[in-house]
Structure formats: C-alpha cells, structure tokens
Amino acid sequence: MALRKSLVSMAADSFLNAKEEIFRSVDDAVEMRRVGAESAILETRFSTAEDLSDIVNRVPLVFPRHVTNVIAEFDPFDSGLADVADSVDSAIREQHRSPEVSLQLWQSGRTVYKFNRREAWDEAAQVLADRGFQVSRAGAEYAVSVCYTPKTAVVGFNRIADSLSSWPGGEVRLSRPAEQVSRAEFKLEELFKEHGLPFGHSGTALDYGAAPGGWTRILAERGFRTTAVDPGDLDPAVLKRPDVVHERTTAGNFIRESDRRFDLIVNDMKMSPTRSSQLMIDSLPLLKRHGMCIVTLKTGSHHVLSQLDESFAILRRGYTIEFARQLRHNRNEVTVVLRALD
Numbered sequence: 001m002a003l004r005k006s007l008v009s010m011a012a013d014s015f016l017n018a019k020e021e022i023f024r025s026v027d028d029a030v031e032m033r034r035v036g037a038e039s040a041i042l043e044t045r046f047s048t049a050e051d052l053s054d055i056v057n058r059v060p061l062v063f064p065r066h067v068t069n070v071i072a073e074f075d076p077f078d079s080g081l082a083d084v085a086d087s088v089d090s091a092i093r094e095q096h097r098s099p100e101v102s103l104q105l106w107q108s109g110r111t112v113y114k115f116n117r118r119e120a121w122d123e124a125a126q127v128l129a130d131r132g133f134q135v136s137r138a139g140a141e142y143a144v145s146v147c148y149t150p151k152t153a154v155v156g157f158n159r160i161a162d163s164l165s166s167w168p169g170g171e172v173r174l175s176r177p178a179e180q181v182s183r184a185e186f187k188l189e190e191l192f193k194e195h196g197l198p199f200g201h202s203g204t205a206l207d208y209g210a211a212p213g214g215w216t217r218i219l220a221e222r223g224f225r226t227t228a229v230d231p232g233d234l235d236p237a238v239l240k241r242p243d244v245v246h247e248r249t250t251a252g253n254f255i256r257e258s259d260r261r262f263d264l265i266v267n268d269m270k271m272s273p274t275r276s277s278q279l280m281i282d283s284l285p286l287l288k289r290h291g292m293c294i295v296t297l298k299t300g301s302h303h304v305l306s307q308l309d310e311s312f313a314i315l316r317r318g319y320t321i322e323f324a325r326q327l328r329h330n331r332n333e334v335t336v337v338l339r340a341l342d
C-alpha cells in the first residue's frame with residue numbers, strides 16, 4: 001500500500017520532541033525523516049495533513065507548527081517546479097475545484113545551491129499560471145507550498161485552515177513596533193494575531209512576571225485594564241498608562257492577598273513548568289467564571305516532554321487546555337492557553 005506523506009515543520013531544535021509527540025499520538029505513523037533544519041517528511045498509512053492538524057489541535061501536540069500534504073519533490077540543484085508540473089497539476093485538481101491558490105515558499109536549512117526567494121516565487125508562480133491557476137501570495141483557501149531544503153525541494157498542497165499556520169512553514173514574521181518594551185511582546189502578539197482565540201478586547205487582566213512590561217503593554221493596547229505583578233521595575237512608558245497598575249510583589253503574595261477577579265490571567269515568569277502550572281491552579285479563585293489564561297512553560301531543553309506531561313496533568317485539574325504550541329517566537333518554552341473549568 002502506498003504511504004501518504006506530509007511535510008511537518010517545527011523549531012530546528014525541537015525535531016526529536018516533535019517526532020516523539022507524533023509517534024505517541026498518530027497511530028498510523030510509519031516513519032519521520034528530517035529533510036531540513038526545521039522540516040521533516042512524515043509517512044503515514046492513511047492520515048492526511050488535515051488529519052494531522054486535527055490531532056495536533058485536539059491532543060494537543062506542541063511542536064508541529066505547519067503541515068501540508070506532499071504532492072511532489074524535485075531536485076533544486078538542476079530542476080524546478082516545471083519538471084513536476086504534471087503531477088502537481090493533477091494533485092491540486094484532485095483535492096480542489098477552484099483555480100485560486102496561494103503560493104508559499106520557504107527555505108529550511110542552509111541550502112548550498114543558489115536560492116533567491118523572490119526569483120523562485122516568480123518562477124513557480126509562472127508554472128502554475130501556465131496551468132490555468134490564479135496565483136496569489138496569500139488569501140486563497142488553499143496553498144501550494146514549496147520548501148527548499150539542503151537536498152530536495154518539497155511541494156505541498158493543503159487547505160490553509162488545516163495547516164496549523166497561514167505562514168509558509170509556520171515562520172510567522174512580525175515587525176517590531178517603535179513602542180516595543182521587550183522582545184517578549186512578540187510571543188503574545190503572535191498568539192493574538194495568528195491563532196484567533198477568543199480572548200476578547202475588554203475587561204481586566206492580571207500579568208504575572210510583568211517587568212519590564214511588554215505583555216502588559218500589549219494587553220492594555222488590546223483593551224484590558226491590566227494589573228502588572230512583578231518585584232522588578234516596569235518601563236516608565238507602561239507605568240504611566242491610566243489602564244495599568246503595578247503591584248510590586250511576587251505572584252504568590254498577590255494570590256494570597258488579593259480578593260479581586262480577572263477575565264484573563266497571563267504568566268510569563270521564569271519558573272519550572274510544574275511550579276508555574278501549580279501557580280495557575282492556585283490562581284483559580286482570582287479568575288472569573290470561564291476566564292482564560294495564557295502561560296509560557298519554560299521547559300529548557302532537557303526532558304521536555306515529561307515536563308510538559310506533568311504540567312498538563314496539573315493544569316487539567318482546573319482548566320481545559322484550549323491551545324498549546326511552541327510558537328515561532330518561543331525559545332525553549334511553550335505557550336499554553338487555558339480556560340477555567342466550571
């Protein structure tokens with residue numbers, strides 16, 4: 001029986017964790033081999049990229065960032081998409097009736113052949129246009145993707161909504177605003193912009209480990225009246241906002257002393273994942289009914305899956321895990337979104 005192939009992307013140093021996670025949850029997984037620093041081809045007996053995306057979101061699996069169905073491969077040293085145009089054309093038409101497709105292109109690992117993203121995009125777009133497709137950079141329901149790796153170029157095709165990310169290979173790019181207080185802001189911005197979770201745009205937020213105030217700034221900009229808890233200093237521009245209050249104390253002390261309730265609690269403290277998870281359980285009395293939380297679990301790089309298993313077991317005593325992912329802007333950490341159980 002022919003095996004199905006999916007291209008799975010992850011952070012370069014998370015390949016082994018991604019592989020272990022996938023083999024734990026995808027019953028028909030047969031083999032997963034790395035093709036680039038941040039990409040691997042997964043062979044399954046019958047699961048498609050859509051099935052994988054469903055498993056990733058449901059279990060959840062933390063490390064895969066992007067998936068697509070592999071429809072062709074070509075040798076980037078001396079050929080291009082034109083050489084596999086027939087198989088690409090028929091694979092697209094099998095899955096999809098509309099002529100509109102987005103073309104996404106990225107590089108995974110250092111390529112030794114000459115690679116120019118813009119030229120490669122123009123060339124591939126022309127091949128698709130010659131076959132009658134209307135090609136855009138973004139915005140279509142389905143994407144043709146070409147991932148250039150050191151040894152091969154992998155062509156994928158999938159519905160963007162079933163690909164885990166709308167960015168090529170999940171490589172979300174955000175520009176740095178002039179008002180940015182810390183690089184940590186990118187993590188929260190990526191979550192808010194890319195993952196469409198229902199956090200709302202008003203109410204009250206509590207930010208544990210807030211200094212110097214990047215997350216507090218993003219929350220306040222979004223419309224939350226924000227209480228920033230940290231023994232350290234907040235950036236003066238954040239501190240002077242009328243919608244921000246600084247409590248110069250630890251999260252533990254704040255939990256013991258406060259009788260207030262919040263719509264959203266966020267936690268970006270550098271703390272072991274299990275301790276951080278227990279602190280979220282201790283925070284339940286401070287959360288409104290069905291309130292949500294955002295936590296970065298700082299796993300470091302050793303025993304990552306067992307730390308996550310233990311932490312998720314603690315969190316599930318009081319919350320459902322709505323989302324968990326190593327975001328593009330997470331390094332040695334994972335972003336988890338929680339909703340309080342009734």
Ligand SMILES: C[S@@+](CC[C@H](N)C(=O)[O-])C[C@H]1O[C@@H](n2cnc3c(N)ncnc32)[C@H](O)[C@@H]1O
Nearest residue numbers: 182184209211212213214215230250251268269
């Ligand atoms: C990575 S920084 C947070 C960056 C912040 N999210 C931002 O966007 O600017 C971690 C912060 O956690 C704070 N922290 C560590 N342990 C804490 C505790 N027990 N209670 C409150 N804050 C704590 C540290 O003082 C530090 O400022």
